[in-house]
Amino acid sequence: MSDKSETFDRLSVFKTYKLYVGGKFPRSESGRVYEVSDSKGQWLANAPQASRKDARDAVVAARKAFGAWSGATAYNRGQILYRIAEMLEGRRDQFVREVADAEGLSKSKAAGVVDATIDRWVWYAGWTDKIAQVIGGGNPVAGPFFNLSTPEPTGVVAVLAPQESSFLGLVSVVAPVIATGNTAVVVASEKSPLPALSLGEVLATSDLPGGVVNVLSGRTAEIAAPLAAHQDVNAIDLAGADEVLAKELEIAAADNLKRVLRPQPVDNWTGTPGIDRMTAFLETKTVWHPTGSLGASGSSY
Amino acid sequence: MAFEYAPAPESRAIVDIAPSYGLFIDGEFAEAADGKVFKTVSPSTEEVLSEVAQAGAEDVDRAVRAARKAFEKWSALPGSERAKYLFRIARIIQERSRELAVLETLDNGKPIKETRDADLPLVAAHFFYYAGWADKLDHAGFGPNPRPLGVAGQVIPWNFPLLMLAWKIAPALATGNTVVLKPAETTPLSALFFADICRQAGLPKGVVNILPGYGDAGAALVAHPDVNKVAFTGSTAVGKEIARTVAGTRKKLTLELGGKGANIVFDDAPIDQAVEGIVTGIFFNQGQVCCAGSRLLVQESVHDELLDSLKRRLSTLRLGDPLDKNTDIGAINSAEQLARITALADQGEAEGAERWSPACELPSSGYWFAPTLFTNVTQAHTIARDEIFGPVLSVLTFRTPDEAVAKANNTPYGLSAGIWTEKGSRILAVANKLRAGVIWSNTFNKFDPTSPFGGYKESGFGREGGRHGLEAYLDV
Numbered sequence: 206m207s208d209k210s211e212t213f214d215r216l217s218v219f220k221t222y223k224l225y226v227g228g229k230f231p232r233s234e235s236g237r238v239y240e241v242s243d244s245k246g247q248w249l250a251n252a253p254q255a256s257r258k259d260a261r262d263a264v265v266a267a268r269k270a271f272g273a274w275s276g277a278t279a280y281n282r283g284q285i286l287y288r289i290a291e292m293l294e295g296r297r298d299q300f301v302r303e304v305a306d307a308e309g310l311s312k313s314k315a316a317g318v319v320d321a322t323i324d325r326w327v328w329y330a331g332w333t334d335k336i337a338q339v340i341g342g343g344n345p346v347a348g349p350f351f352n353l354s355t356p357e358p359t360g361v362v363a364v365l366a367p368q369e370s371s372f373l374g375l376v377s378v379v380a381p382v383i384a385t386g387n388t389a390v391v392v393a394s395e396k397s398p399l400p401a402l403s404l405g406e407v408l409a410t411s412d413l414p415g416g417v418v419n420v421l422s423g424r425t426a427e428i429a430a431p432l433a434a435h436q437d438v439n440a441i442d443l444a445g446a447d448e449v450l451a452k453e454l455e456i457a458a459a460d461n462l463k464r465v466l467r468p469q470p471v472d473n474w475t476g477t478p479g480i481d482r483m484t485a486f487l488e489t490k491t492v493w494h495p496t497g498s499l500g501a502s503g504s505s506y
Numbered sequence: 507m508a509f510e511y512a513p514a515p516e517s518r519a520i521v522d523i524a525p526s527y528g529l530f531i532d533g534e535f536a537e538a539a540d541g542k543v544f545k546t547v548s549p550s551t552e553e554v555l556s557e558v559a560q561a562g563a564e565d566v567d568r569a570v571r572a573a574r575k576a577f578e579k580w581s582a583l584p585g586s587e588r589a590k591y592l593f594r595i596a597r598i599i600q601e602r603s604r605e606l607a608v609l610e611t612l613d614n615g616k617p618i619k620e621t622r623d624a625d626l627p628l629v630a631a632h633f634f635y636y637a638g639w640a641d642k643l644d645h646a647g648f649g650p651n652p653r654p655l656g657v658a659g660q661v662i663p664w665n666f667p668l669l670m671l672a673w674k675i676a677p678a679l680a681t682g683n684t685v686v687l688k689p690a691e692t693t694p695l696s697a698l699f700f701a702d703i704c705r706q707a708g709l710p711k712g713v714v715n716i717l718p719g720y721g722d723a724g725a726a727l728v729a730h731p732d733v734n735k736v737a738f739t740g741s742t743a744v745g746k747e748i749a750r751t752v753a754g755t756r757k758k759l760t761l762e763l764g765g766k767g768a769n770i771v772f773d774d775a776p777i778d779q780a781v782e783g784i785v786t787g788i789f790f791n792q793g794q795v796c797c798a799g800s801r802l803l804v805q806e807s808v809h810d811e812l813l814d815s816l817k818r819r820l821s822t823l824r825l826g827d828p829l830d831k832n833t834d835i836g837a838i839n840s841a842e843q844l845a846r847i848t849a850l851a852d853q854g855e856a857e858g859a860e861r862w863s864p865a866c867e868l869p870s871s872g873y874w875f876a877p878t879l880f881t882n883v884t885q886a887h888t889i890a891r892d893e894i895f896g897p898v899l900s901v902l903t904f905r906t907p908d909e910a911v912a913k914a915n916n917t918p919y920g921l922s923a924g925i926w927t928e929k930g931s932r933i934l935a936v937a938n939k940l941r942a943g944v945i946w947s948n949t950f951n952k953f954d955p956t957s958p959f960g961g962y963k964e965s966g967f968g969r970e971g972g973r974h975g976l977e978a979y980l981d982v
Contacts, residue, residue: 339647340647340974344954344956344957344958344972345956346952346954346956346957347631347954347956348952348954350949350952350954352954352957354957354958354972354974359962439963448754451754452753452754455749455753455754456750456753456754458749458753459746459747459749459750459753460746461918461963461964462742462745462746462749462761462763462963462964462966462967464967465753467756479649481982484977488943488962489943489958489960489969489974490937490942490943490944490945490962491943491944491945491957491958491959492937492945492946492947493944493945493946493947493949493952493957494933494947494948494949495948495949
């Protein structure tokens, strides 16, 4: 290594982070970006600053994807969610680095977070074909009827990802929404959006149909307002909204009676999730049919 | 020749309506703080039945405080004890069901046939069903030892006054909550009779509070800072207002709102049974049902045949004295509701739909509307989009199952739908695609306490009935 020209450090290739909408990676239509720094204030990257138009495009993509995704078999959805875990595992080192930078964690702590996040996808992968049995079922009606209640996805769900937990928190709110057949428009953590944007790249290569999850980054309040007011959004998870914003969005959501999941304080996302985040975005459909009856006058079937 | 029906009126002697009633707060009947009263009339005769205290904000506050005080002991009772109170209530309702059926018919205007055979048996059944849950909540699927929320503010409509009370109060008490309930201003009496049932059952004071009143009392109840749970059944517009009111609070909310149910008849459906189902779907309770099958979607190939049968069947419906046991169609609940139905039906005609009613003599006093159907209706017509909440059926046609599904789902509502076909796979395929909370196939307007009921989309959220109905009253 005597040649002086070879002593220069290699210049790394920066990554241009992009939104993930409809299975594609667009820049914000507004052309805006904003600076994302690590916990010490060091510049990490420029993230796209999505606009209300980006939010609307994402809703269109999510609606378009809803029919096929909600109509897919629960087994198939489980396979795809598990595939996401597989793909994440393969890119584990990248996410450890990104989470460490985003949240100011040591490498080992960040590794713990990423492992928990991968395990979370696996957990929800196993739920897709069980939730209906746990919360649905036959009802013993007092009459000659067969009557069955089954859960069905609510539709397009706007998800404001938690602000502090940029990856585990994000996946903890997105996975339950899509496990049950909803499609999602996700607003990443405003300060730490990079793990979310990288997750888009994983989703794109995981057999997840385009549009099922759409990831937007930018100013949470700016993107959330049109989502909460959107007439073709069926539900909103306010996890990433502060108290003032959450109230404002809940009022807007009343316009078409969106299902609203209010922000709940979560100190530690590593705990085993219950089923609440799934049931919050499920409807119950009850179907009746006569069974025919054997009355005094004989058979009526 | 046709035989005439002889009058067969149920006796009203069985029910003793007092000339005036108070608010029921903390186990006592009391006047409203500002002394206001209102009259409740019989919709079939416009006779004043009684004068009822009208709750205001101050009364709401007093009732919520009573409920809060009672909550501590009531929620601490072993579930098995709460269960026994609810079983008692169910039994007393059964014992007094004839009296309550007559009362409900008088105050609401619906036929005695329906209060006697539908409302009251279901009311008792709801209390029975939820009584059994009170000591089994650990096994309901919400984790061990799920906790009640506290004070439930409940606002109910006038179309099924006592049944809606049962849907609200039974699960609330079973789970250990206490309640403040506001019945509708046109039908306060059965709720006040229920207060007496609470007394007979020995229910602790303050566990159930009944506040007859108008919308302002309901709004005050919903907005009260010490109410932990709000349950509302009524119009979508009011439901949205309530959702805005509770925004940013920790109040849990369930809403059962309007609907514009599609009743889909395929060409292979048994026509006679479908016709019965269509009649049940829209003319039950004078069509004043949120899940009414108010949009009939008929496959084009059987449209004419079905309409002929339907018109023939409608001509046999008997409209008149609700207390007559042979009456099928009773009175509309109020002058206000009659005006709304009339205006919407007139608009249907003005927009070009073809109106038809059977020959039908309307009584000279009271609020009446003949069973009406509209043909040549398109999806753009107001009568195909707006909830009419009256005995008015809009008939549309379709050619393919996909078109039927698309038309059925083309509404902001998503409460109910009906499917009529002999083909099982078609029932299941169409039921899967319909965005509605309750789907009746080859039947319509069936209800049962074990069975979750509630809407998709703008028909509200949450479910009442069944195991699902517990969730609204538990901290889960």
